[in-house]
Amino acid sequence: MADYIAEGKSPEVLFWIGCAGSFDDRAKKITKAFVKILNSINVDFAVLGQEESCSGDPAKRAGNEFLFQMQAISNIEVLNSYDIKTIVTTCPHCFNTLKNEYPSLGGNYKVYHHTQFLKSLLQQGRLKIKGGSYKGKKITYHDPCYLGRANNEYEAPRDLINKLEAELIEMKRCKKNGLCCGAGGAQMFKDAEKGNKEINIERTEDIKETNTEIVATGCPFCNTMLSDGAKTIEDERKISVMDISELIANAQEL
Amino acid sequence: MSYLPNIAFLLILSLSLGYFISNIIKLKRNINLGVDLDIDLSVNRKKRWANMAKIALGQSKMVRRPIVGALHAIVYVGFIIINIELLEIVIDGLIGTHRIFSGMGVFYGFLIASFELLAVLVIFAVSVFWIRRNLIKVKRFFEDSMKGWPKLDADLILYFEIILMSLFLLMNATDVNFQNMDNGNIISGFIYPLFENYSAESLHVMERVFWWMHIIGILLFLNYLYFSKHLHILLAFPNTFYASLENKGKMNNLKSVTNEVNLMLNDNSATLEENSEENMNDIMKFGASDVSDLNWLQLLNAYSCTECGRCTNVCPANITGKKLSPRKIMMNTRDRLEEVSKNIDKNKGGFVDDGKKLIDDYISREELWACTSCNACVEECPISIDPLSIILDMRRYLVMEEASAPAELNNMMSNIENNGAPWPYNQMDRLNWKD
Numbered sequence: 001m002a003d004y005i006a007e008g009k010s011p012e013v014l015f016w017i018g019c020a021g022s023f024d025d026r027a028k029k030i031t032k033a034f035v036k037i038l039n040s041i042n043v044d045f046a047v048l049g050q051e052e053s054c055s056g057d058p059a060k061r062a063g064n065e066f067l068f069q070m071q072a073i074s075n076i077e078v079l080n081s082y083d084i085k086t087i088v089t090t091c092p093h094c095f096n097t098l099k100n101e102y103p104s105l106g107g108n109y110k111v112y113h114h115t116q117f118l119k120s121l122l123q124q125g126r127l128k129i130k131g132g133s134y135k136g137k138k139i140t141y142h143d144p145c146y147l148g149r150a151n152n153e154y155e156a157p158r159d160l161i162n163k164l165e166a167e168l169i170e171m172k173r174c175k176k177n178g179l180c181c182g183a184g185g186a187q188m189f190k191d192a193e194k195g196n197k198e199i200n201i202e203r204t205e206d207i208k209e210t211n212t213e214i215v216a217t218g219c220p221f222c223n224t225m226l227s228d229g230a231k232t233i234e235d236e237r238k239i240s241v242m243d244i245s246e247l248i249a250n251a252q253e254l
Numbered sequence: 255m256s257y258l259p260n261i262a263f264l265l266i267l268s269l270s271l272g273y274f275i276s277n278i279i280k281l282k283r284n285i286n287l288g289v290d291l292d293i294d295l296s297v298n299r300k301k302r303w304a305n306m307a308k309i310a311l312g313q314s315k316m317v318r319r320p321i322v323g324a325l326h327a328i329v330y331v332g333f334i335i336i337n338i339e340l341l342e343i344v345i346d347g348l349i350g351t352h353r354i355f356s357g358m359g360v361f362y363g364f365l366i367a368s369f370e371l372l373a374v375l376v377i378f379a380v381s382v383f384w385i386r387r388n389l390i391k392v393k394r395f396f397e398d399s400m401k402g403w404p405k406l407d408a409d410l411i412l413y414f415e416i417i418l419m420s421l422f423l424l425m426n427a428t429d430v431n432f433q434n435m436d437n438g439n440i441i442s443g444f445i446y447p448l449f450e451n452y453s454a455e456s457l458h459v460m461e462r463v464f465w466w467m468h469i470i471g472i473l474l475f476l477n478y479l480y481f482s483k484h485l486h487i488l489l490a491f492p493n494t495f496y497a498s499l500e501n502k503g504k505m506n507n508l509k510s511v512t513n514e515v516n517l518m519l520n521d522n523s524a525t526l527e528e529n530s531e532e533n534m535n536d537i538m539k540f541g542a543s544d545v546s547d548l549n550w551l552q553l554l555n556a557y558s559c560t561e562c563g564r565c566t567n568v569c570p571a572n573i574t575g576k577k578l579s580p581r582k583i584m585m586n587t588r589d590r591l592e593e594v595s596k597n598i599d600k601n602k603g604g605f606v607d608d609g610k611k612l613i614d615d616y617i618s619r620e621e622l623w624a625c626t627s628c629n630a631c632v633e634e635c636p637i638s639i640d641p642l643s644i645i646l647d648m649r650r651y652l653v654m655e656e657a658s659a660p661a662e663l664n665n666m667m668s669n670i671e672n673n674g675a676p677w678p679y680n681q682m683d684r685l686n687w688k689d
Contacts (some may be wrong), residue, residue: 017684017687019674019675019676019677019679021687022675022679022683022684022685022686022687023675023677023679023683023684023686024677028687031687032687047685049684049685050681050682050684050685052674052684053674053675053681054670054674054675054676056670058666058667058670058676059666059667059670060505061505061627061646061649062649062653062659062663062666062667063541063646063648063649063650063651063652063653063654063659064650064653064654064659064667065507065508065511065540065541065650065654066511066514066515066654067667067670067671069507069508069511069512069515070515070518070519070671071670071674072507073515073516073519074519096501096503096504099501100500100501100503100504101504101505101507104507105507105512145626145627145628145629145630146503149502149503149628149629149630149632149633150501150502150503150504150629151501151502151503152501176633177568177630177633179568179570179573179630180570180626180628180630182570182626183626184626184627184628185625185626185627185628186627186663186666187626188676189662189663189665189666189676190623190660190662190663190666191662192571192574192576192624193571193576193577193578193620193623193624194575194576194577194620195571195574195575195576195624196574196575197573197574197575198574199570199571199573199574199626201574202570202573202574203570
């Protein structure tokens with residue numbers, strides 16, 4: 001972003017990568033896939049790079065409002081100093097926080113989840129999606145809580161999957177009734193309380209029931225939880241957990 | 255002498271209405287023990303009325319489960335419609351008439367016929383509910399927190415309803431004049447033959463007994479509401495009206511924290527002075543450890559909960575055997591609030607510290623830390639109760655007042671503090687994904 005300012009330009013959109021997308025090996029692939037798509041159709045985007053910091057979501061959900069607001073206020077200072085208007089992110093947690101919780105602290109931006117952003121590129125005719133290797137394949141979709149119930153976005157990711165000419169098989173618990181992967185509310189960073197099952201296993205069983213080999217999702221944390229779940233209960237049939245941006249990038253052979 | 259029943263009626267009616275009103279006043283006082291909540295009613299007023307009409311009156315969320323939804327609708331409609339009859343009963347009771355509206359002819363017959371039909375439907379629906387709770391034992395009605403009073407309460411409501419509806423039908427069936435009118439007795443007309451062998455005199459006595467039992471039963475039921483989960487029939491309305499209209503993912507930003515954070519980040523002396531003055535007047539507490547730290551909407555939520563357990567049924571933590579149950583959070587909040595209420599009554603209007611609080615004494619830390627904040631409970635509640643906001647406020651207390659988060663979360667938080675990410679990676683490496 002600093003380079004843009006040095007050149008006196010402003011980008012079309014800021015890509016907020018998020019901590020998972022920056023540091024987690026699996027999630028970095030999602031970041032790359034999304035960047036490949038943006039580059040392939042010449043979307044003019046910038047990243048904050050070393051100036052990006054945690055949105056504060058896990059701190060807030062853990063109850064640490066101080067830390068959350070410290071993060072939020074310093075992020076807002078950076079974003080406002082670059083006069084950012086539009087943000088896209090591949091993480092529903094960052095998406096929710098930036099969109100809903102930053103405005104009352106002085107951060108007002110148009111915030112998109114990457115599936116919403118890709119859908120709008122599709123509608124503008126800038127992005128073309130063909131099914132490629134996914135044509136006719138059975139794919140199920142796991143709703144991230146912070147995209148679905150938290151922000152009522154159930155359709156954008158499904159529209160994209162349908163564009164891949166794949167057959168979307170819904171799990172019995174989907175959309176408003178979707179089951180959490182187990183990572184939200186800062187659970188990602190701690191062991192679960194005592195129980196008789198892990199939540200991600202419960203969810204992976206829902207995936208198995210659909211008899212699909214691919215589960216698409218739109219959240220790096222869901223991705224981790226479901227990949228772990230798939231590894232734990234894997235038998236003869238492999239389940240691969242893919243972000244929607246990865247599916248699109250693969251299908252376009254990017 | 256002939257005025258004795260009228261006087262007795264007036265006395266019973268005023269006593270029960272008086273007691274009911276005094277409990278409603280107490281209810282309002284208790285809800286107002288909660289802290290203030292910024293709800294701007296000048297905007298979105300229409301949307302709030304629409305939500306109330308759709309969710310409370312129209313029961314839009316109940317029909318998600320079509321069979322129980324339909325049965326619930328029968329009981330609900332039955333209760334509202336049959337209460338029109340109450341007007342006649344009260345007038346008759348006060349001025350000593352008998353079926354004062356019966357002069358309305360065919361229309362009266364139509365009304366009574368629909369009441370009788372609904373009464374039978376209500377008895378049917380309530381019987382199914384009883385079977386679900388006592389024979390089929392639907393799972394969500396059976397967790398530890400549902401033992402004892404909650405179970406008895408649920409059954410008592412069903413018995414009350416069956417008895418009231420039966421008394422209504424019996425009262426009509428033993429009313430010889432009404433049966434002879436043959437106007438609207440579509441159900442009681444079939445019960446009447448059972449009483450054929452009794453003399454007119456004893457039928458009259460029976461009719462009077464059923465009539466009195468019916469009205470006294472209704473007044474008892476009215477006064478039972480305050481003590482019961484059945485309070486939802488009233489509170490579902492304000493509850494859906496005041497429920498948040500924001501995206502469910504949005505959690506409120508604590509203004510008190512914003513002040514503190516601004517103080518820390520800017521050493522602008524003007525704001526410093528202004529804020530420290532504010533702080534002097536008001537010693538702040540972050541988060542909630544007891545009911546008086548919650549806001550009034552959360553307390554209204556607690557009184558509105560009818561313990562149906564749909565929230566617990568969809569809670570990912572509960573499904574996988576963890577202790578957390580969103581319903582229990584609501585029940586505990588109400589129980590503690592009632593305890594505080596009794597304390598205030600006993601101590602002539604002031605709360606005397608009883609050494610207890612909502613956290614630990616009612617809700618354990620283990621429950622609070624098991625929540626994934628997935629909003630499934632909020633989405634599921636038929637009357638828009640938000641258990642998640644209570645869980646969050648109690649976590650805030652644990653973290654900001656007690657610094658007692660689980661160790662792993664403390665690690666995560668100190669990582670964010672030190673290097674701007676929940677993991678121990680260097681902020682300078684944020685662009686490494688490119689390689």
